[in-house]
Amino acid sequence: MFTNIFDTYNWHEVKQSILAKTGEDVLAALHKEKRSLEDFKALLSPAAIPFLEQMAQMSHLRTQKRFGKTIQMYVPLYLSNECQNICTYCAFSLDNKIKRRTLSDAEILQEVKVIKDMGFDHILLVTGEAMHTVGVSYLRNAIRLVKPFFSHISMEVQPLDQDDYAQLVEEGLNTVLVYQETYFKENYKKYHPKGKKSNFNYRLETPDRLGKAGIHKIGLGTLIGLEDWRTDCFFTALHLRYLEKQYWQTKYSVSFPRLRPIDKESTGTAGKKSFETYMNDRELVQLICAWRLFSEELEIAISTREREVFRDNAVKLGVTSMSAASKTNPGGYVVAPESLEQFEISDDRPVDVITGMIRRQGYEPVWKDWDRSFS
Numbered sequence: 001m002f003t004n005i006f007d008t009y010n011w012h013e014v015k016q017s018i019l020a021k022t023g024e025d026v027l028a029a030l031h032k033e034k035r036s037l038e039d040f041k042a043l044l045s046p047a048a049i050p051f052l053e054q055m056a057q058m059s060h061l062r063t064q065k066r067f068g069k070t071i072q073m074y075v076p077l078y079l080s081n082e083c084q085n086i087c088t089y090c091a092f093s094l095d096n097k098i099k100r101r102t103l104s105d106a107e108i109l110q111e112v113k114v115i116k117d118m119g120f121d122h123i124l125l126v127t128g129e130a131m132h133t134v135g136v137s138y139l140r141n142a143i144r145l146v147k148p149f150f151s152h153i154s155m156e157v158q159p160l161d162q163d164d165y166a167q168l169v170e171e172g173l174n175t176v177l178v179y180q181e182t183y184f185k186e187n188y189k190k191y192h193p194k195g196k197k198s199n200f201n202y203r204l205e206t207p208d209r210l211g212k213a214g215i216h217k218i219g220l221g222t223l224i225g226l227e228d229w230r231t232d233c234f235f236t237a238l239h240l241r242y243l244e245k246q247y248w249q250t251k252y253s254v255s256f257p258r259l260r261p262i263d264k265e266s267t268g269t270a271g272k273k274s275f276e277t278y279m280n281d282r283e284l285v286q287l288i289c290a291w292r293l294f295s296e297e298l299e300i301a302i303s304t305r306e307r308e309v310f311r312d313n314a315v316k317l318g319v320t321s322m323s324a325a326s327k328t329n330p331g332g333y334v335v336a337p338e339s340l341e342q343f344e345i346s347d348d349r350p351v352d353v354i355t356g357m358i359r360r361q362g363y364e365p366v367w368k369d370w371d372r373s374f375s
């Protein structure tokens with residue numbers, strides 16, 4: 001289990017070693033073909049900022065070599081805002097007195113119709129963490145309902161046991177995203193004071209359970225804005241390297257959402273800051289390039305949390321998938337457009353405007369990426 005490796009590392013020491021990296025360490029990392037975790041630290045470090053242009057060019061070429069000039073399109077479908085956890089940065093937190101809603105079968109199909117009309121073939125099912133309303137049987141049913149309409153189904157819901165994942169894979173689930181939010185165990189509980197999510201180790205071992213259940217793809221990541229992003233990203237890379245060795249038949253993606261403002265009814269304070277406070281755009285460019293130079297195979301996603309201009313520029317940097325026209329509330333597309341969003345999005349352009357932007361840059365928006373076949 002990853003916890004055995006994780007426990008041998010100390011957050012503060014890792015942070016110090018990243019900050020101590022020099023321009024020479026960065027240059028040495030840039031000249032390698034295969035980069036180690038120490039090289040990744042150098043590419044993440046403040047010492048790498050003067051090399052940004054070079055990193056961007058290398059990342060661009062490396063991405064194009066592996067993925068061609070393509071961007072995979074996906075869209076989230078929020079099924080429920082029920083949640084038994086308190087997360088200080090989220091509008092769906094249990095202590096937030098909002099109207100709770102879980103979509104019925106008919107409502108899911110109504111939302112699916114609108115999403116299909118927009119052209120999507122890859123859907124990301126999202127719920128809060130509430131086992132009594134959106135437990136395994138609800139998720140199985142939801143997958144069964146949407147399966148005939150989509151060639152790729154991803155899910156971002158509460159961490160589950162291995163057997164539960166195996167059932168969902170059997171049903172047709174392809175990808176699970178599970179972000180650790182922060183790898184800083186000492187402070188993890190500060191952001192997740194109540195509910196199952198406050199169990200740091202259970203969350204940390206989720207990708208292990210997914211790998212054992214034979215999932216096609218696992219999405220990793222941390223929430224940028226909780227703790228030092230450089231250190232958090234190092235731990236994500238440590239996690240990735242472990243998983244790639246252990247579950248080598250699984251594919252991996254990474255995402256690094258910057259915290260977004262949430263509705264004022266919510267109790268959180270962290271979410272009210274501008275995201276420039278935690279990581280500026282140059283640093284986000286650095287992070288995308290560092291990831292690409294660390295791993296050629298890795299899929300890198302960028303959501304509508306980010307601003308239009310940034311997303312437009314990210315197409316050539318190393319990103320491989322993008323959401324568009326996203327709604328972050330259950331029923332947001334047609335059933336209940338006024339319900340509370342999980343967080344505010346930044347890029348609300350319609351799908352055709354985003355695909356037009358991608359095409360103008362010489363890239364092709366990809367709706368269907370792969371097919372399950374006999375093996």
Ligand code: SF4
Nearest residue numbers: 083087090092093128
């Ligand atoms: S982040 Fe997820 S688990 Fe936490 S309150 Fe929001 S929906 Fe619930």
